[in-house]
Amino acid sequence: METVTDQAADRTALLAEAMKSVAADGATVSVAVLDLGSGRSAGYGDGSFDTASIVKVDILAALLLQAQDAGRSLTAREKTYATAMIEDSDNDSASALWRIVGEADGLDAANRRFGLTDTSGGDGALWGLTQTTSADQLTLLKQVFGDDADAKLSAASRTFLQGLMGRIAEDQRWGVSAAADGSAWALKNGWLPRSTTGLWVVNSIGRVTADGDDYLVAALSRGNATKEKGISVVEGAARAAVSVFADGA
Numbered sequence: 001m002e003t004v005t006d007q008a009a010d011r012t013a014l015l016a017e018a019m020k021s022v023a024a025d026g027a028t029v030s031v032a033v034l035d036l037g038s039g040r041s042a043g044y045g046d047g048s049f050d051t052a053s054i055v056k057v058d059i060l061a062a063l064l065l066q067a068q069d070a071g072r073s074l075t076a077r078e079k080t081y082a083t084a085m086i087e088d089s090d091n092d093s094a095s096a097l098w099r100i101v102g103e104a105d106g107l108d109a110a111n112r113r114f115g116l117t118d119t120s121g122g123d124g125a126l127w128g129l130t131q132t133t134s135a136d137q138l139t140l141l142k143q144v145f146g147d148d149a150d151a152k153l154s155a156a157s158r159t160f161l162q163g164l165m166g167r168i169a170e171d172q173r174w175g176v177s178a179a180a181d182g183s184a185w186a187l188k189n190g191w192l193p194r195s196t197t198g199l200w201v202v203n204s205i206g207r208v209t210a211d212g213d214d215y216l217v218a219a220l221s222r223g224n225a226t227k228e229k230g231i232s233v234v235e236g237a238a239r240a241a242v243s244v245f246a247d248g249a
Contacts, residue, residue: 052190062110137218175204184209202230
């Protein structure tokens with residue numbers, strides 16, 4: 001009789017096989033996926049990655065958690081910043097909210113409560129250089145899209161964040177959405193050229209619906225020659241991740 005551990009190993013092997021078709025061309029890629037219906041997950045690759053703008057989901061989650069602790073709603077200004085930060089990936093709004101949550105110390109404190117164990121906030125104002133893993137990003141997505149039993153965020157907080165991630169600016173509707181049926185997605189992407197190497201960090205996290213099933217997917221990459229190449233890598237990784245659950249696998 002196959003055990004849960006055996007099934008997880010099988011899915012990990014399936015994902016490793018599926019990732020062979022993703023042409024990374026020297027880039028490093030890591031992806032993690034959770035089937036929300038069954039609770040089954042799979043992962044590929046390891047190591048830490050710069051978050052670039054996907055940390056904006058984490059910043060807003062930290063702000064919402066702090067507001068809950070204080071027994072208050074977000075202010076009108078905070079809501080304006082949050083909307084621009086997620087929907088348009090506005091960096092000035094992210095910097096403003098980064099300061100409000102207490103920069104790295106505030107983010108790290110919230111993440112300990114969310115269950116992220118391998119994520120550390122960027123130094124000073126450098127929120128985009130927060131370090132994370134695909135497994136931790138999957139844990140964060142579970143806080144945003146999971147059920148009440150596991151969530152530290154209230155239903156209202158989760159609904160607010162989910163709504164923003166479902167209204168991403170049209171020119172940013174790439175990444176994990178490549179694995180979705182049509183517009184059945186909610187996501188946040190991040191992209192950053194590193195001045196030290198000239199190579200690109202390109203990441204994508206979110207929820208997708210494929211063939212009637214809901215998945216959480218986190219695809220991270222670094223060392224891409226161009227932004228466009230990085231987009232291709234994370235989209236390929238997202239499709240590979242979801243494919244391991246096709247036909248009830």
